[in-house]
Each structure stands twice: as structure tokens, then as C-alpha cells.
Amino acid sequence: MNAQFKNIHKVISSYIEISDEEWAHYSSMLQVKEIKKKDIILSEGSVCKEVFFINKGLLRIFFVDNNGEEKTFHFALEKTFATDYKSFLKEIPSNYSIQAMEDTQVLVMSLDMILGGYKMLTNGEKLGRLLAEDYFFMFNDKIQAMYTQTPLERYNDLTSSFPKIFQRVPQHLIASYLNISSVHLSRLINAS
Amino acid sequence: MNAQFKNIHKVISSYIEISDEEWAHYSSMLQVKEIKKKDIILSEGSVCKEVFFINKGLLRIFFVDNNGEEKTFHFALEKTFATDYKSFLKEIPSNYSIQAMEDTQVLVMSLDMILGGYKMLTNGEKLGRLLAEDYFFMFNDKIQAMYTQTPLERYNDLTSSFPKIFQRVPQHLIASYLNISSVHLSRLINAS
Incomplete structure (x- = not known):
């Protein structure tokens, strides 16, 4: 297996069973991208076209509040995903920006790859469900933390x-x- | 079809295709429950054992903040679901309470029914994915609204x-x- 794909394979395998054949086909759609420190890879207001899986480095997800102040919403660490999932799936303008805090290596997944995966992988819908649940729980925790x-x-x-x-x-x-x-x-x- | 199940059938059919046979089997697990105005059907700190679908009435989801004040998090209207989904799926103590604001009729879905549905319905995992995504987007919007x-x-x-x-x-x-x-x-x- 391509060494750059080991991390994401491990993460996906923690959610679902995926055969070697399926993985070979699916992972062939991944693209490796190097991002320089401080580069913006998603700008608020533009449609988010990609899901990023972080192999190495650190991304910051932020937005501008109603006082014009930048608010850091999330730090996305190695071996996690980063995206504006709502903008991505609904193809609407993003409410967030994403910036590299360090030189960062990501794997890029397109909408076709994600939606195709839900349909074509044996456990694709389950993967989508479990990931949506996990990120839903993360947002839930953030709201709770803000208040409590x-x-x-x-x-x-x-x-x-x-x-x-x-x-x-x-x-x-x-x-x-x-x-x-x-x-x-x-x-x-x-x-x- | 049982008249009390029409609303939920319509909502689920808006997410996935479900055959009459599948629906007959699946809906046979639904339980109808009448809740009196002001009754609490989930208490913060207890494990949430049920997903509620509201046929008629209104539920309020709330929690207590770090000043000891009750914060109303969400009003769940007719034809929507209400639960603490994290507590429910992970079987951990809930961070929310749920109270009826009016005499309310709900359909009750157990964990067995929900997890069984993901596995047994032809499009069960897809239903779970789409619902998790929608509620994830709702939380996303709430966070955005708070700040922006x-x-x-x-x-x-x-x-x-x-x-x-x-x-x-x-x-x-x-x-x-x-x-x-x-x-x-x-x-x-x-x-x-």
C-alpha cells in the first residue's frame, strides 16, 4: 500500500470492514497535496469542494463573528478530517475558512469520491453514518462546552x-x- | 396503514425508498405514547433510551449551564425527531432534559429498533447517514448563529x-x- 495512505486506511478500517480490493479502488481516487504554513485552503463564502484528511501538520478552522472578529472554531490534528461538510454536501457557500498552521500534508477527497464511496463500498453508507455521527457529537460537545x-x-x-x-x-x-x-x-x- | 404512523412514514420516505413490506415490519416496532404538558421524558444525567418522533404537540430540549441557569436548546416541532442522540447511541448519561410544552403524542423508537433498522432495512444505513447529517447541520447552524x-x-x-x-x-x-x-x-x- 502507498505509505501516504496508511493513516487514512487505518482510520476508515476503524469504522468499517473494507476489503483490499475495495480499498485499492477507493484509495486510487485520493490525491496527495502539500500545503504551506499559513496558506488558506478554504475561504468563507466559497463552496467547499473537498474533504481533507491530515497526514501531517495542523489545520485551523475559523470564521468571522458579528463583531468582525476571527473566531477559531477547531484545530484539526493529524489523522482527522477537516472540511465544511454542510457546504461540501449541499454545494452552498461555506461559513468557515481553513488555514494551515504548519506545512501540512493532506489527502484530498472530492464530492464524487465521497458520494461514490457511500454508494459503491459495501459498507459505504455505514461509514458515512458513523462519520456524520462522530462529527455531530463533536459539535454537540462544543455547544455544551460553550454553555456549561x-x-x-x-x-x-x-x-x-x-x-x-x-x-x-x-x-x-x-x-x-x-x-x-x-x-x-x-x-x-x-x-x- | 395505522393513521398514527402516517407522518413518520412520510418523513422517512423523504430520506430513503422503503417498501411496503419493510415498512409494515419496521413500523410494527413503533410505540405510541401520550405525554402530558410539563412532563419530563428525559432527565439530564440519565441514559437516553429512546428517540421520539412528534406526531402532535411540542417538546423542549434544555440543559443547565454553569451558572445553574436552565438554557433552552431546541424546540422540537411536529414531524421532527427529538432525543439526546449521543447519550442514546453511546448509552452514556444525557446532558439534556426533554419536556413536553403541550399535551404531546410521540412515537417511541428504542435503540434496538434504530440499530436494527440500520442493519435490516435495505437503505437503513443511508437513512442513518442522512438523519445524522441533517442533525449535524442543525447543530452547525446553531453554533454559527451563536457567534455570528x-x-x-x-x-x-x-x-x-x-x-x-x-x-x-x-x-x-x-x-x-x-x-x-x-x-x-x-x-x-x-x-x-
């Missing part, structure tokens, strides 16, 4: 799910993700 | 998606849903 967690609890959750974040992400973006000021973040760091 | 819309925009969205809300829901719960004070809501009503 203190900034300190959100900070602790973030640093435990993303231990090296301070080496990889500038502090003002971490503050933006936690929806607190940089000063507030400094206090949390000093207290922890 | 003004209270007036959220108010206008709510009254257009739920035109009779003021006849069916007390104002303090509408304010809680919009995440504004009752005084702020009164100003929006008077200005509109």
Missing part, C-alpha cells in the same frame, strides 16, 4: 486533547478558540 | 421557522432559547 464549562474547564480539555498546542499554535489563536481574551488565557496558564 | 448573528437576527430566524411560537411557548423560555434577557426580548418584540 468555565474557561478553565475548556482550557483543561483543550490541553489534554491537544497536549503540544502551545508549541504549535500562537497564544492569541488559543484564546480565540477558548473564546477568552489573551490576558485571561495568560492568567489560566500561570495558574495551571 | 445578532439577537435580532436570531429572533427573526426563530419566528420565521416557528411562526406561532408566542402562542405556544412562554416568553421567558423564548428568551432563554435566544440567550437574551426577557427585557431584551420585549424590546425586540416591540420593535418588530
Whole structure:
């Protein structure tokens, strides 16, 4: 197997059974893309045409709030997917932008590949269901966290799910993700 | 067909093709339940064992925030589903409570029925995928609205998606849903 496809094969195999023949055919549609640090690969307002699987590096998903401020919504780590799935599936303008925080290698999946996979893979619909469920749960957790967690609890959750974040992400973006000021973040760091 | 099952049949048929034979078997597992106004059918902290399809009436989904305040998260209208899907599928304690705002008739689907449907219906996994996607998009929109819309925009969205809300829901719960004070809501009503 192409070494660049090992990570995604492992992730997909964790959701469904997929035969070697199916995988050979399916993975032949993957495209490898290198993204330079700071490059924007999806801009708010344009239709999201791709799902990205991160082999190496880090992506940031963000949007602009009603005060014109950039809000970091999510940091997408290695071996996870990043996209605006609603824009992608419905072919409507995206509400998010996606930017590389480091030199990043992604595998690119087109709409044809994703929808074709749902139809053609033996367990394609199941894969789609399980992925949609997982990302649904992630959004659910984000909403809950916004309302029910203190900034300190959100900070602790973030640093435990993303231990090296301070080496990889500038502090003002971490503050933006936690929806607190940089000063507030400094206090949390000093207290922890 | 049982008249009480017409609405749900229509909704499911809008997602997938389902034969009369499949429907007869599948719908035989549905249970009709009448809920009295104000009754709680899911309590935060308990495992959510059921998906509810609302035939008639109105459910409110809410949780308690970190200030101990009740936050109304969603009003589930006729012909839609209500559940804590994460608690339900993962069999973990729920973060939400569900309460009837009116005398409400629901169809109850158990975990066995839902998981069985994914496996046994010809297009079961597809149904699960499309439903998960739709609810994922709903959560996505809620997060976006929280950050990017003004209270007036959220108010206008709510009254257009739920035109009779003021006849069916007390104002303090509408304010809680919009995440504004009752005084702020009164100003929006008077200005509109």
C-alpha cells in the first residue's frame, strides 16, 4: 500500500470492514497535496469542494463573528478530517475558512469520491453514518462546552486533547478558540 | 396503514425508498405514547433510551449551564425527531432534559429498533447517514448563529421557522432559547 495512505486506511478500517480490493479502488481516487504554513485552503463564502484528511501538520478552522472578529472554531490534528461538510454536501457557500498552521500534508477527497464511496463500498453508507455521527457529537460537545464549562474547564480539555498546542499554535489563536481574551488565557496558564 | 404512523412514514420516505413490506415490519416496532404538558421524558444525567418522533404537540430540549441557569436548546416541532442522540447511541448519561410544552403524542423508537433498522432495512444505513447529517447541520447552524448573528437576527430566524411560537411557548423560555434577557426580548418584540 502507498505509505501516504496508511493513516487514512487505518482510520476508515476503524469504522468499517473494507476489503483490499475495495480499498485499492477507493484509495486510487485520493490525491496527495502539500500545503504551506499559513496558506488558506478554504475561504468563507466559497463552496467547499473537498474533504481533507491530515497526514501531517495542523489545520485551523475559523470564521468571522458579528463583531468582525476571527473566531477559531477547531484545530484539526493529524489523522482527522477537516472540511465544511454542510457546504461540501449541499454545494452552498461555506461559513468557515481553513488555514494551515504548519506545512501540512493532506489527502484530498472530492464530492464524487465521497458520494461514490457511500454508494459503491459495501459498507459505504455505514461509514458515512458513523462519520456524520462522530462529527455531530463533536459539535454537540462544543455547544455544551460553550454553555456549561468555565474557561478553565475548556482550557483543561483543550490541553489534554491537544497536549503540544502551545508549541504549535500562537497564544492569541488559543484564546480565540477558548473564546477568552489573551490576558485571561495568560492568567489560566500561570495558574495551571 | 395505522393513521398514527402516517407522518413518520412520510418523513422517512423523504430520506430513503422503503417498501411496503419493510415498512409494515419496521413500523410494527413503533410505540405510541401520550405525554402530558410539563412532563419530563428525559432527565439530564440519565441514559437516553429512546428517540421520539412528534406526531402532535411540542417538546423542549434544555440543559443547565454553569451558572445553574436552565438554557433552552431546541424546540422540537411536529414531524421532527427529538432525543439526546449521543447519550442514546453511546448509552452514556444525557446532558439534556426533554419536556413536553403541550399535551404531546410521540412515537417511541428504542435503540434496538434504530440499530436494527440500520442493519435490516435495505437503505437503513443511508437513512442513518442522512438523519445524522441533517442533525449535524442543525447543530452547525446553531453554533454559527451563536457567534455570528445578532439577537435580532436570531429572533427573526426563530419566528420565521416557528411562526406561532408566542402562542405556544412562554416568553421567558423564548428568551432563554435566544440567550437574551426577557427585557431584551420585549424590546425586540416591540420593535418588530
